[in-house]
Amino acid sequence: MESSFKNHDCGLLTKEHVGSTVILNGWVRKWRNLGGLIFLDLRDRSGTVQVVINPEVSPQAAEIADKVRSEYVLAVQGEVVARSEETINPRMQTGEIEVLAREVEVLNASKTPPFTVADDTEVEETTRLKYRYLDLRRPVMQETLLLRHRAMQMVRRFLDEHGFIEVETPMLTKSSPEGARDYLVPSRVHEGEFYALPQSPQIFKQLLMVSGMERYFQIVRCFRDEDLRADRQPEFTQIDIEASFLETDELMAMMEEMVVRLFRETIGVEVERPFRRIPYREAMERFGSDRPDLRFGMELVDLSEMVKGSSFKVFASTVADGGRVKAINVKGRADWSRKVIDSWGEVAQQLGAKGLAWLAVREEGTKGPVAKFLSESEWHDIMKATEAETGDLLLFVADRPRVVNEVLGELRIRLARELDLIPAGVYKFAWVTHFPLLSYDEEEGRYYAEHHPFTSPVDEDIPLLKSDPSQVRAKAYDMVLNGYEVGGGSRRIHRREIQEMMFEALGFTMEEAKEQFGYLLEAFEYGAPPHGGIAFGFDRLVMLLAGRSNLRDTIAFPKTASATCLMTGAPSPVSKHQLDELHITHREQEISRQ
């Protein structure tokens, strides 16, 4: 071969190429020797093509090809030929043709890989993560990374077209104890001082608004040192957006348009606009969640008023004590056995409820522990409110309002999954609005910002910041999709006095506020424009676009739940010399010195 490097892609060869001489590069997916003829499936980023080596045509190629194994990297030069009718493979993109090799060169050999490089490979995730470079060769992983790439480029194009400017903000920033736990970076030059990796570029993007940039965006890495759940990573990517001089409604409409285009241009799905808007309180009441999954019904129904005089004591006393009684209607499941229903009762208890009452509306009459206590009129009211019909199963929780919503909200989701009520390929977006600005932490005995301390209160609620902070509503909005929060934003405070009131409500002394955020407070005094913005969890968006359920499958080199990289072994011990230069010691060192 003149050059060993490809002039065509394996997966893109079609009947149109028949007769052409091509050079291909790729990995051996499969090989077999059928009576002297060698067949190789050669795979590159674009797909797979069958290569045939006939020792009578090319003895040199056959000699080499006879020794290749899975995952060898080859250069193949040959002619594209049409397959005969009976050998056409309709399941293969390139199944109408094959490449008759004239020359074969081994660009690199491969040991037997620890798992088969294929979509349907059976292998533990830990092995996949250790050999991530092999895992990423699987077509499904390549497609996900390609989708991620396309999504990024599309979002940037959209924002660029809408006048947003991409500005990079620092990664080595100032630690702020408010919010999640920071990752810290010891300073070598300034002994005893530390940088923090950003949890988000929130303050920097606001300062860019004070700088008059007007419209900013960034697709940016953020860091939170929290205990990880399945859908969290210590470092994650955010589409970060901020705008001045723009009504919140205009920004929200623009973001809808962006997401609609994202879904259209990456996966060809048409999403309906405008997105439904649901106030926080309504979302909690009807779905038991501030990120409701709207792809199915089974809404929570408040029965408190109907059962407050019930002879079923649990219901009556709960309402009397300020609690609530709510139910969901599990359509057509009145025939569930006691055992099945009890297992859901256990789930409810694990979720924090004292128990799960039920009512099965069967042809032969209503069954369940609650049934005998209900008066005829109570029974009718409940049936009407829950739209229950013969065959339905009602599940009740009576408890403090928060517990009722949380437990029934979660049961709603789990039942829908279990019963396969969630239609595939449906994307139900909504905005959840009017969040509370603050939430009270009973343990800590103080208020925390529900979104973050820079969120603007609703104007008419500002006086409540001093008198009744828990009643203050925020100018905040979350974009939710199919039960996930995909984005969250707000109008920001842009006046020093309001920001100071906010810090006060959060229990900061003025000194603490100045020490932590003095530069922001000061910036607000030099002509800060009205501004607001939003941030999208990009990893999660890609996960939903790709139809995956594991966030790690959308990230090239993710970390495990204990924040470890199984491939490189990070984090790892470092030399004493390195720590000395940073003026720090770690506990083990200290202990060994004692």
Next chain:
Amino acid sequence: MESSFKNHDCGLLTKEHVGSTVILNGWVRKWRNLGGLIFLDLRDRSGTVQVVINPEVSPQAAEIADKVRSEYVLAVQGEVVARSEETINPRMQTGEIEVLAREVEVLNASKTPPFTVADDTEVEETTRLKYRYLDLRRPVMQETLLLRHRAMQMVRRFLDEHGFIEVETPMLTKSSPEGARDYLVPSRVHEGEFYALPQSPQIFKQLLMVSGMERYFQIVRCFRDEDLRADRQPEFTQIDIEASFLETDELMAMMEEMVVRLFRETIGVEVERPFRRIPYREAMERFGSDRPDLRFGMELVDLSEMVKGSSFKVFASTVADGGRVKAINVKGRADWSRKVIDSWGEVAQQLGAKGLAWLAVREEGTKGPVAKFLSESEWHDIMKATEAETGDLLLFVADRPRVVNEVLGELRIRLARELDLIPAGVYKFAWVTHFPLLSYDEEEGRYYAEHHPFTSPVDEDIPLLKSDPSQVRAKAYDMVLNGYEVGGGSRRIHRREIQEMMFEALGFTMEEAKEQFGYLLEAFEYGAPPHGGIAFGFDRLVMLLAGRSNLRDTIAFPKTASATCLMTGAPSPVSKHQLDELHITHREQEISRQ
């Protein structure tokens, strides 16, 4: 006003808008009250426009406008009117029109800023960095950030069109003592272990090649904890690129095309292609630098052969001892005084030379300390080699080869700047090729990788890796522009045995190599494709595009030479609780405990 928010941009109003009613938002750049009429210059991201408030037309607006000061944020509603012939301001983009205000609203007030927000403001850089949000309001800074944004989008578009996929690589990675000093991040979950922030995604991008991604790019933050020079930042941005199955020449051609388009589309400059290629050795010989500035001549001329028998003992003995004698021709400066020449001699000494010999070719004869020692034929040879004519000044350095090149190379640059020999608006690109693979560190008594340990040696030099490492040439190439290295790349090693030889040459034991880079060595055994790539210093590219000389002016929130952010105060002390969670203490804490 129905809405206070803008429907037009200040700087984009033209005569075409005359008669329209507009709402503008912006900052007060200047204001003046001329006999009751108030004139405001209102500035937003797009530019500045003059607003006129006539108390007879709008008393309310006049009352408000009378109280505004510099950097107040306003909403102005009014009518665009043509200026009269005599009030047209040709120096202003919008100088043909003005806006006659009907309503004025103060969106936010401003204290008197610490410096005037204008391009020609006189202020210390430290003050600009402390109040960066005001500094960034200056049009020149906004233009630079906008240029940076456009450059980023253009590069991404180009790479996307050429089949490169943007993949995000981790920020929390494994520390590697090879290379520059790492920034470390203590792990909370794994006591005594640390992440490192990436100096570059080098290994990850190579593993993406092993993953079969074929073409990767990323515009990515990198970190080096080094003592900072004027053109270094602890965190910097890199355009990171890697490709498999691509000849080096093809990659280089593609990168040229990218850079040509970058200059065309951002600043409208046409750059010539193909770029000149200069082998490293030639660059050092002729320009005394591996990043030669080709915008002017004054090349270094080797005279060693001509003067080895000279009666000027310094020349003869230097050559005899294996040293070199080289000169530069400072055209037309034979008339420089002894004092001026001596001052350059001092510079040469500061740069490491023992002294600077000189020869002034004057009408009345050749002057200088060397003159009388030269024979007629030596004099002729030197004149011819240096292309010296009457009126020229020759400067000589005789020393070890490295010192001669370094000193004369640096003198060449400084003289050109001093003498204004560097033409403005000229962009001379070149590739420097055939770098040595390794350089010997006398102090440490070991070899270091000139680029990095993953650079492939030239094939025929591989045996020298064991016998004579300093003679091994690398398949490396730097892109240089006007005396700056803007990008550096290489073909990479993709075979385990070569990579192991490389680590050996660098003084690693096999155990050390495996501990640090075992996962890469292992990856090479599973079908690593031939690959190579390049990385561009994006901050520096933007600096050159913007025609600036200070790297900090191209970064929104840069750090000082002591790696401090003057605005936020990062780095800063953190709480003992934070350090306890990370299992570390810093030295001051320890001392205070004793």
